Amino acid sequence: MSKLISRALLVFVTTCLIVFAVASHAHFLLNLNVRVFHVEHTSDGLRIHLRLPMPYLVADKTGAIGTDGLPSAAPFTTNALEDGNVVHFADPAQLDADPLGLGRIAEAGTIVEVQGQRVAGNVESVAIHRVGEEPGFATLNEAQKAVFEGSTLSLDLPVYVGDVIVDVTVRYDLKTTPSTYALSNALNPGLPDQEMTANLILDYGSSDPLVFRTRGLMEDPVEISRSSFAGIVTFIWEGVRHILEGIDHVLFVVCLVIGAPELRALLWRVTGFTVGHSVTLSLGFFGYVPSGAWFVPLVETGIALSIIYAAVLAIKREDSGPNANRKVFVVTVLMGLLHGLGFSFVLHEILQVTSPNIWQSLLAFNIGVEVGQVAIVLVTWPLLNSISKFGPTPEFTLRVSIAIGCGAVASWWTFERGKNFLDLLSI
Incomplete structure (x- = not known):
C-alpha cells in the first residue's frame, strides 16, 4: 500500500512541476506595461492625467490584410514588412493633423462612474514621448508639467509604436467634486501578457x-474613496499576487518548508527569509544597488541557484538544533536578500521614489509578500505532515520528489538566466 501511495505521489508531483516549468517565466517580465492615472480634484469635477503605452490605444484597430500582405493600418500608424513580419510605426502626418486623436481613444476607453453613472470627459491635451526618454510622471506636479510642456518625441525618423508613450489629460465636468467614484477601462488591445498590466491610480x-x-x-x-485602508489593501493584494504568481519564489519557499524537520526549524527558516527580503526590498527600490543592465539577470540567476540550494537542503534534511537552526537562519537571510531585490525591481516599475505615501505603499506591498509566503507554508506544511502519517517512506518520497523537481526546474532557469547575464556582461 505504501509503495502504491509513493508511486502515485511521485507521478502527481512530477506532473505539477512539469506544468510549472512550462508556465513559468522570470518575474522581471511582469508588470513592464504600466498605466498611471493621476486624478486631480477641481471645484467642478475631476481632471485625469493618464500615461500609457501607445499600443494600448491602437493595437486592436488594424484592418483586413490586403494584397500586399499588410493589414490596413490602425489610426495614427503606418505599417510595413520587415523580414516577413508586420511592424507598426507612429504616423507623424496623422498625429499633426489630429493632435488630440489619441486622447479621444483614451477617453473612450477610460470609464469614470459617479453614483453608478458614466461621466463623459473632454480631452484637453496629448503629448507623446519615446520610451525611456519620457519626462517624470510620479507626482501630480510632474504629470501636469509633462503634459503642459508637450511632446518630446521627434517623428523625423520612423518610430515603432511600441516605443511610444502617450500622456493624456481629460477633464470631467461634474458641477461638484465627488467623494467617491469608480474607474475602469474598456480597451482590449489584445497584447501579449496584457493581463499583467500594472495600473497605478493616485x-x-x-x-x-x-x-x-x-x-x-x-x-x-x-x-x-477617501479611505486610506482601501488604498493600502490594493498594495497588500499585489504583494500576495506577486509571490504566488512568481513560480521561482513559490518553489523556494516550498523547498524551505519541506526541508524543515520540525515547526521550530520552519519558523527559523521563514523568519530568515522575511528579514532578508525586507531589507533588499527597500534598498533595491530606492536604488541602492548597481544600475547596470547586467544586474537584473545576475539577481535572477542567484534566485535560481538559491532554489537549487534549498532543494539540496530539503533532500539532506538534518535534525534540528540550536546550532543548525542558527546556521539555516543565516543562509535563508542571505537568500532572502536575493529574492527581495526581485520584489523591489517589480515594484519600482510601478512606483517612483517621489510618489506620494511611498513608505506606506512599500510597507503594504511587503506585508502582501509575507501573506503570500504564509499561504504557501499553510498549504505545504500540513500536506507533508498528513502524508507522514502513512509512514516515513511516502513522506520521504514526496519530499525528495518535490525537491528534485524544484531543483531540475531551477537548473534550467540557472542556465537560461546565466546565459542572459553573460551576454549582457560582454556587451
Missing part, C-alpha cells in the same frame, strides 16, 4: 494623496 482629493494599485486591463471597476 487620487488627490485632499492634501494626503491616496495610492491604489491593480493589475490587468481594469475591466472591473476600481472603487476610489
Whole structure:
C-alpha cells in the first residue's frame, strides 16, 4: 500500500512541476506595461492625467490584410514588412493633423462612474514621448508639467509604436467634486501578457494623496474613496499576487518548508527569509544597488541557484538544533536578500521614489509578500505532515520528489538566466 501511495505521489508531483516549468517565466517580465492615472480634484469635477503605452490605444484597430500582405493600418500608424513580419510605426502626418486623436481613444476607453453613472470627459491635451526618454510622471506636479510642456518625441525618423508613450489629460465636468467614484477601462488591445498590466491610480482629493494599485486591463471597476485602508489593501493584494504568481519564489519557499524537520526549524527558516527580503526590498527600490543592465539577470540567476540550494537542503534534511537552526537562519537571510531585490525591481516599475505615501505603499506591498509566503507554508506544511502519517517512506518520497523537481526546474532557469547575464556582461 505504501509503495502504491509513493508511486502515485511521485507521478502527481512530477506532473505539477512539469506544468510549472512550462508556465513559468522570470518575474522581471511582469508588470513592464504600466498605466498611471493621476486624478486631480477641481471645484467642478475631476481632471485625469493618464500615461500609457501607445499600443494600448491602437493595437486592436488594424484592418483586413490586403494584397500586399499588410493589414490596413490602425489610426495614427503606418505599417510595413520587415523580414516577413508586420511592424507598426507612429504616423507623424496623422498625429499633426489630429493632435488630440489619441486622447479621444483614451477617453473612450477610460470609464469614470459617479453614483453608478458614466461621466463623459473632454480631452484637453496629448503629448507623446519615446520610451525611456519620457519626462517624470510620479507626482501630480510632474504629470501636469509633462503634459503642459508637450511632446518630446521627434517623428523625423520612423518610430515603432511600441516605443511610444502617450500622456493624456481629460477633464470631467461634474458641477461638484465627488467623494467617491469608480474607474475602469474598456480597451482590449489584445497584447501579449496584457493581463499583467500594472495600473497605478493616485487620487488627490485632499492634501494626503491616496495610492491604489491593480493589475490587468481594469475591466472591473476600481472603487476610489477617501479611505486610506482601501488604498493600502490594493498594495497588500499585489504583494500576495506577486509571490504566488512568481513560480521561482513559490518553489523556494516550498523547498524551505519541506526541508524543515520540525515547526521550530520552519519558523527559523521563514523568519530568515522575511528579514532578508525586507531589507533588499527597500534598498533595491530606492536604488541602492548597481544600475547596470547586467544586474537584473545576475539577481535572477542567484534566485535560481538559491532554489537549487534549498532543494539540496530539503533532500539532506538534518535534525534540528540550536546550532543548525542558527546556521539555516543565516543562509535563508542571505537568500532572502536575493529574492527581495526581485520584489523591489517589480515594484519600482510601478512606483517612483517621489510618489506620494511611498513608505506606506512599500510597507503594504511587503506585508502582501509575507501573506503570500504564509499561504504557501499553510498549504505545504500540513500536506507533508498528513502524508507522514502513512509512514516515513511516502513522506520521504514526496519530499525528495518535490525537491528534485524544484531543483531540475531551477537548473534550467540557472542556465537560461546565466546565459542572459553573460551576454549582457560582454556587451
